[in-house]
Amino acid sequence: MAKKVLIVYAHQNSRSFNAAAKNAAVDILTDQGCIVEVSDLYAMASKAAATAEDLKGNLTCAEAFRYPDESKLSWEQGNLSYEIAKEQSKLAEADLVIFQFPMYWFGVPGILKGWFDWVLTNGFDFSQDEPYGLEIFKGKKAVLSLTTGCRTAMFCVDDDMNVTLWPLQNGVLHHCGFQVLAPQVFWAPEFADAEERWNMLASWRLRLEGLLEEEPLSFTPLVCFNEKTSQLKPDDHEKHASK
Amino acid sequence: MAKKVLIVYAHQNSRSFNAAAKNAAVDILTDQGCIVEVSDLYAMASKAAATAEDLKGNLTCAEAFRYPDESKLSWEQGNLSYEIAKEQSKLAEADLVIFQFPMYWFGVPGILKGWFDWVLTNGFDFSQDEPYGLEIFKGKKAVLSLTTGCRTAMFCVDDDMNVTLWPLQNGVLHHCGFQVLAPQVFWAPEFADAEERWNMLASWRLRLEGLLEEEPLSFTPLVCFNEKTSQLKPDDHEKHASK
Numbered sequence: 385m386a387k388k389v390l391i392v393y394a395h396q397n398s399r400s401f402n403a404a405a406k407n408a409a410v411d412i413l414t415d416q417g418c419i420v421e422v423s424d425l426y427a428m429a430s431k432a433a434a435t436a437e438d439l440k441g442n443l444t445c446a447e448a449f450r451y452p453d454e455s456k457l458s459w460e461q462g463n464l465s466y467e468i469a470k471e472q473s474k475l476a477e478a479d480l481v482i483f484q485f486p487m488y489w490f491g492v493p494g495i496l497k498g499w500f501d502w503v504l505t506n507g508f509d510f511s512q513d514e515p516y517g518l519e520i521f522k523g524k525k526a527v528l529s530l531t532t533g534c535r536t537a538m539f540c541v542d543d544d545m546n547v548t549l550w551p552l553q554n555g556v557l558h559h560c561g562f563q564v565l566a567p568q569v570f571w572a573p574e575f576a577d578a579e580e581r582w583n584m585l586a587s588w589r590l591r592l593e594g595l596l597e598e599e600p601l602s603f604t605p606l607v608c609f610n611e612k613t614s615q616l617k618p619d620d621h622e623k624h625a626s627k
Numbered sequence: 628m629a630k631k632v633l634i635v636y637a638h639q640n641s642r643s644f645n646a647a648a649k650n651a652a653v654d655i656l657t658d659q660g661c662i663v664e665v666s667d668l669y670a671m672a673s674k675a676a677a678t679a680e681d682l683k684g685n686l687t688c689a690e691a692f693r694y695p696d697e698s699k700l701s702w703e704q705g706n707l708s709y710e711i712a713k714e715q716s717k718l719a720e721a722d723l724v725i726f727q728f729p730m731y732w733f734g735v736p737g738i739l740k741g742w743f744d745w746v747l748t749n750g751f752d753f754s755q756d757e758p759y760g761l762e763i764f765k766g767k768k769a770v771l772s773l774t775t776g777c778r779t780a781m782f783c784v785d786d787d788m789n790v791t792l793w794p795l796q797n798g799v800l801h802h803c804g805f806q807v808l809a810p811q812v813f814w815a816p817e818f819a820d821a822e823e824r825w826n827m828l829a830s831w832r833l834r835l836e837g838l839l840e841e842e843p844l845s846f847t848p849l850v851c852f853n854e855k856t857s858q859l860k861p862d863d864h865e866k867h868a869s870k
Contacts, residue, residue, distance in 0.1 A: 489802075
């Protein structure tokens with residue numbers, strides 16, 4: 385059966401490097417027989433604020449409104465807004481999700497952070513009782529594909545971009561249960577010449593050929609941490625400390 | 628002269644714990660003689676998407692629109708939208724900025740991430756030529772004050788919340804030049820009983836009494852990293868590795 389791919393794309397300009405990277409993914413994966421869907425957040429004028437307007441039913445506790453709780457109840461009752469339900473249904477069907485965005489302030493643009501906030505509803509995408517792995521997400525892969533506005537040193541701790549990306553890769557994606565693939569980082573394409581940019585895209589195209597078969601990153605499982613102190617349990621320290 | 632405080636507040640509900648924490652800050656700091664201003668992002672219906680609508684002048688390169696570049700030019704020409712100019716002027720005057728928000732997905736809510744994206748314009752708040760310290764921000768202090776939706780283990784690596792907060796504290800605040808104070812973390816007030824919540828607020832009120840005099844966190848300066856490899860230079864490794 386054809387694999388399904390969702391690309392969540394957050395750039396304002398259809399002639400940007402991000403657009404080219406997104407188009408490359410659409411082309412290559414479609415050529416491989418995948419069914420590819422794009423959520424173009426700026427084109428959708430996707431709202432970024434998580435508000436009571438997202439919820440169609442009555443609030444259970446309007447006075448003490450808490451978005452995570454109320455949206456969980458709305459999800460259980462089928463009362464999320466059409467826009468949220470639509471994004472959730474795309475996610476539920478996808479075998480692979482690519483997030484394509486320019487890094488703003490060491491993270492995703494506000495419009496994409498908002499998408500995380502209102503699409504990844506407690507219950508649908510994660511569970512406080514069962515963090516890091518609802519059944520629905522266990523077979524799905526996800527990858528962050530991003531451009532930076534400057535060279536490496538700014539974002540890396542000891543040459544490791546994964547520290548900057550930890551809240552996104554561990555906190556959002558792994559937390560939902562996704563198999564998280566290594567990030568695709570395009571370093572400062574705006575400072576590169578045409579040939580360098582072409583090479584960056586060529587290397588992305590090559591990677592896309594085998595993306596669905598890539599092995600995911602490994603994360604230290606939550607059970608290895610002491611619940612009270614948050615520290616790695618002694619038995620697991622040696623095994624996982626180097627990660 | 629009276630100190631000026633800006634509270635950037637991102638909660639939908641005026642009866643929330645976040646609202647109580649914000650109100651405590653307004654009360655204590657006003658009592659100390661400070662001039663306190665609140666940017667209530669949901670009440671302002673603050674937009675979170677960074678788009679060309681933020682820029683009043685002509686775009687220099689509409690075809691290859693890049694928000695960071697265009698907003699920098701608009702800032703230089705005084706062509707940023709009224710909303711942005713107003714937030715920037717509050718920031719420019721503040722001696723202390725408190726960001727009060729519930730943590731969503733290991734980070735700030737989309738509406739606050741959007742505020743960072745469009746208020747912290749290249750040129751005004753940071754400079755690629757002079758990262759980590761434009762003159763205007765060097766005397767300002769900033770503190771993240773946040774609630775979590777669950778207990779500690781989820782957010783901490785070896786008991787250290789600063790890994791989760793690194794992109795915000797180092798990437799946004801320290802990068803602008805702020806003196807970053809230790810974060811104020813309210814662990815899962817929704818699971819606390821009334822007395823525990825009261826104690827949390829009491830301890831925040833106590834901290835607020837001396838907040839303006841607190842010593843900031845220390846960050847390893849960018850000059851200690853090798854520009855090409857992003858690794859700590861050998862001389863600095865011993866000195867800074869433990870941070």
